[in-house]
Amino acid sequence: MLNFSYEEALQNFPHLLDNVATGHEVITVQGANHESVVLISKDDFDSISTGGLTAPTLAAPPPGTNNNLDGWL
Numbered sequence: 001m002l003n004f005s006y007e008e009a010l011q012n013f014p015h016l017l018d019n020v021a022t023g024h025e026v027i028t029v030q031g032a033n034h035e036s037v038v039l040i041s042k043d044d045f046d047s048i049s050t051g052g053l054t055a056p057t058l059a060a061p062p063p064g065t066n067n068n069l070d071g072w073l
Helices: 006-012 042-049
Strands: 002-005 026-032 035-039
Touching: 002 006
Parallel strands: none
Antiparallel strands: 002 026, 026 035
């Protein structure tokens, strides 16, 4: 796995960012079946998926859920 700053990722892999990440993010690029993957934070994913609106925060996650993005992307 290779870790890049946003600026490095933008310079080296502009086609991967696709206007998803912002300048404060750290981009992680890894090989997955010879395809590159860009990972973003859950907060940014929630922000993007809600059109920039802040997603409601739960006091505790619902039973049976976890705090990762497995299966979301």
